[in-house]
Amino acid sequence: MTSVRDASYELLRAHGLTTVFGNPGSTELPFLSAFPADFRYVLGLQEAIVVGMADGYAQASGRPALVNLHTAPGVGNAMGALFNARENKSPLVVTAGQQVRAMTTIEALLTNRDATTLPRPVTKWNYEPARPQDVPSALARATHLAALPPRGPVFVSIPMDDWAAEADEHVSKPVTGRSVAGRSAPHPEALADLARRLAAASNPVLIAGPDIDASGAWDTAVALAERCRLPVWSTPASGSGRLGFPESHPQFQGILPPAIAPVAQTLEGHDLVLVAGAAVFTYYPYLPGPYLPEGASLVQLTSDPDEAARAPVGDAIVGDVALALAGLVDQVPESDRPAPPARPAPDPGPDSDPITATAAAATLAEVFPDNGIIVNEAPSSVLAFRNQVRLSRAGSYFFGAGGGLGYGLPAAIGVQLAQPERPVVAVIGDGSMHYAIAALWSAVAHEVPLTVLVLRNEEYAILKWFAEFEGEMGAPGLDVGGLDSVAIALGYGMRARRVEGSDELRAALGDAIGSGVPELIEVRIAPGMSLG
Numbered sequence: 001m002t003s004v005r006d007a008s009y010e011l012l013r014a015h016g017l018t019t020v021f022g023n024p025g026s027t028e029l030p031f032l033s034a035f036p037a038d039f040r041y042v043l044g045l046q047e048a049i050v051v052g053m054a055d056g057y058a059q060a061s062g063r064p065a066l067v068n069l070h071t072a073p074g075v076g077n078a079m080g081a082l083f084n085a086r087e088n089k090s091p092l093v094v095t096a097g098q099q100v101r102a103m104t105t106i107e108a109l110l111t112n113r114d115a116t117t118l119p120r121p122v123t124k125w126n127y128e129p130a131r132p133q134d135v136p137s138a139l140a141r142a143t144h145l146a147a148l149p150p151r152g153p154v155f156v157s158i159p160m161d162d163w164a165a166e167a168d169e170h171v172s173k174p175v176t177g178r179s180v181a182g183r184s185a186p187h188p189e190a191l192a193d194l195a196r197r198l199a200a201a202s203n204p205v206l207i208a209g210p211d212i213d214a215s216g217a218w219d220t221a222v223a224l225a226e227r228c229r230l231p232v233w234s235t236p237a238s239g240s241g242r243l244g245f246p247e248s249h250p251q252f253q254g255i256l257p258p259a260i261a262p263v264a265q266t267l268e269g270h271d272l273v274l275v276a277g278a279a280v281f282t283y284y285p286y287l288p289g290p291y292l293p294e295g296a297s298l299v300q301l302t303s304d305p306d307e308a309a310r311a312p313v314g315d316a317i318v319g320d321v322a323l324a325l326a327g328l329v330d331q332v333p334e335s336d337r338p339a340p341p342a343r344p345a346p347d348p349g350p351d352s353d354p355i356t357a358t359a360a361a362a363t364l365a366e367v368f369p370d371n372g373i374i375v376n377e378a379p380s381s382v383l384a385f386r387n388q389v390r391l392s393r394a395g396s397y398f399f400g401a402g403g404g405l406g407y408g409l410p411a412a413i414g415v416q417l418a419q420p421e422r423p424v425v426a427v428i429g430d431g432s433m434h435y436a437i438a439a440l441w442s443a444v445a446h447e448v449p450l451t452v453l454v455l456r457n458e459e460y461a462i463l464k465w466f467a468e469f470e471g472e473m474g475a476p477g478l479d480v481g482g483l484d485s486v487a488i489a490l491g492y493g494m495r496a497r498r499v500e501g502s503d504e505l506r507a508a509l510g511d512a513i514g515s516g517v518p519e520l521i522e523v524r525i526a527p528g529m530s531l532g
């Protein structure tokens with residue numbers, strides 16, 4: 001007989017879902033026991049870590065990733081990370097164990113009482129199969145849905161006695177080989193109209209968003225910008241989980257500010273604002289004003305219907321961003337307008353003791369390999385690292401678009417697992433380290449050779465900056481002195497050291513990057529915000 005378990009593994013195998021990110025409990029053991037040799041289990045010591053690793057892995061591989069959680073408490077612990085995954089548009093197939101069917105009505109221990117409601121606000125689909133025999137088809141449906149735009153997490157609750165049931169092969173076999181192609185081209189007339197508007201505009205500008213990278217449109221975005229001589233801005237840093245344009249390109253102008261009125265001020269003088277692969281925009285804080293400068297119109301290219309519908313201004317064309325940009329490249333004439341002026345080279349700023357985050361970023365830039373990847377969760381110095389390092393290859397940058405801390409460290413592990421040939425550096429604030437600190441153990445246990453750079457300013461610097469900006473002084477809880485990331489890393493078995501100053505930092509980073517083993521470097525930095 002073929003069991004539901006065998007049929008499910010066959011299906012997961014057929015979809016390439018052979019890496020399971022999980023934290024197990026008794027309700028998951030019937031799935032995990034006699035674990036097939038061609039599968040790999042990546043253990044996270046807490047569910048935020050499990051989902052964060054899977055999120056980085058899914059995004060950096062471009063394919064859905066499989067998560068296995070422990071019934072209700074496991075899903076509960078994972079919620080913040082699932083919120084992040086949704087904002088990152090990360091295709092996660094999240095499964096969780098459930099009590100045996102015979103004991104859910106009487107609510108035996110570990111019953112996930114409202115299994116399909118629990119993760120609902122942050123998942124695209126939630127399901128508990130009506131019959132054990134429907135587990136494989138539920139997993140198939142979940143996998144296709146997670147990967148369809150807008151990509152994101154889906155959830156399947158699986159009663160623990162389902163795995164041993166006899167499969168209904170009339171149901172499980174046909175779904176096993178199915179493929180679902182989900183990239184839809186934008187409406188040809190809408191795109192042709194946009195091409196005409198772009199050709200006729202006197203001063204158009206491109207705003208490059210994260211879905212350019214996710215959809216594989218990196219080179220096409222560059223081709224369009226060069227063909228139309230467009231100045232290019234990145235969408236505001238806080239909502240940009242990935243880069244949309246090479247940041248050392250001479251036409252790249254910088255990162256848009258995140259608030260309504262400053263965006264309009266920054267885009268002053270442009271008559272057509274083309275936004276590709278992003279929401280319009282992920283604003284914060286609230287600085288009201290006109291959304292666009294006088295006389296400007298906006299067109300948004302997005303594969304996400306909700307992103308299109310909720311934009312406060314402009315037109316939108318829903319469809320695959322790579323296909324949309326390629327269509328524009330084909331249809332717009334080459335422009336003879338002068339290329340925009342290049343922005344100044346990065347300035348590492350004056351020496352100080354301790355060094356500034358900007359100087360730390362400049363030091364990383366000196367030793368950073370061409371094919372390196374940065375995962376950033378250092379809130380007060382995100383802009384400094386973007387400006388100093390100026391990443392310029394596709395798939396080089398991952399950032400928690402939802403703003404929930406605890407993403408960066410586990411995500412960096414997942415990214416490194418998906419991209420073993422590319423050195424990964426996780427740049428993490430000393431406060432942010434502690435939302436998912438036990439991820440260090442997973443890096444060691446699974447021999448994931450990433451470098452973790454901890455910026456120790458002993459404070460929640462960005463919140464102090466924000467408090468001052470908003471005039472909200474006197475809040476408690478903004479100092480985090482005494483957090484010794486080096487001692488903790490050593491406790492998890494990771495190589496770790498503390499450095500002071502740019503010279504020590506340069507040497508330590510040079511050693512750690514590409515060393516082939518996971519290593520943590522903690523550098524003391526000056527307090528305060530670093531903007532560039």
Ligand SMILES: Cc1ncc(C[n+]2csc(CCOP(=O)(O)OP(=O)(O)O)c2C)c(N)n1
Nearest residue numbers: 379380404405429430431432459460461462
């Ligand atoms: C889950 C979660 N809790 C709280 C916050 C609020 N928050 C935003 S930034 C920040 C401080 C980050 O401190 P640190 O990592 O040291 O970076 P720094 O600001 O010092 O650069 C906090 C607590 C959050 N974003 N996510």
Ligand SMILES: [Mg+2]
Nearest residue numbers: 429430431459
């Ligand atoms: Mg800090």
